Amino acid sequence: MKEFKTIAAQIGILESRGMIVGEGASTVLLRENYYSIINGYKDPFLDKGAMRANANDLYLEGTRFEWLYSLFQFDRELRQITFSYLLQAEAALKTATVYAFCESHKACSDYLDRSSFCSAREMLTPKAFKGNIISLHSKNLNALMGILNRKLVINAQSRPFVAHYMAAYGEVPLWVLCNDLTFGNMSHFYQLMKRSDQNSTCKHLFKTTLRAKDAKRITPHEVLRAYDVLTHFRNLCAHDERLYCAKVGNDGYASVVKLMEIALPGDVVTNMKSDVEALLQKYEGKLHVITARNLKKQLGI
Structure with missing residues (x-):
């Protein structure tokens, strides 16, 4: 040591x-x-x-020391910018997912019923997945059911709105409970949804991202990938970890920018790019060894 x-x-x-x-x-x-x-x-x-x-x-x-410190400061501001847009993407993905589920599962507690979710054979997985899908399905569904049920047990850590609904009605609608579920929780929830519900989620996202009617459709696999990658980078930003050159598998910052388009309108993603462009201009000349042009290429802006 x-x-x-x-x-x-x-x-x-x-x-x-x-x-x-x-x-x-x-x-x-x-x-x-x-x-x-x-x-x-x-x-x-x-x-x-x-x-x-x-x-x-x-x-x-x-x-010089100040060159490293400037890169440190640049990355901190990059996290702040990115986190604000990731929060918007998180809200959009969670809302579309919950809305689609509740459209086809009307009862308040349907999200606690295993039959409301897909079978192992139908479970959506990344295209590169080579593992045992039956084992993964059982593990993920058990974990999700455990999380959902624990949220309804009122204790000192319970969120006030959950405690209120349990006290007043004896149950909590999914559109309320989702505010107490993490991005990662909702990622697993989406993965375990029936394909028809996932397709509905895609349709809602297509509408809320304000795409032209003849634009390419959003697919369930694209939404799953957006959930997976954006969740990782959201947590990275929240925990103040290095961002500008971070990799999650083969995905870096450029993937984050691209996948934002699954959740957010084009003009919002354009604003995000503009904010990062302005940040690059602010630090141009302060990093010396790293040029703004190289950083721009690395970030996919």
């Missing part, structure tokens, strides 16, 4: 590895955390050639 290092020792390490560290760095490191800035954002600034003969990190000649 590595020993605790004081701020002075941390700066000494950076300088010994070729970084130019200014006076304000000590305050930044104390406020933001060495690991978050250095370990998270050092890669573009490392001298990979020189490191072949050295066990330690070595920085490109002239690399």
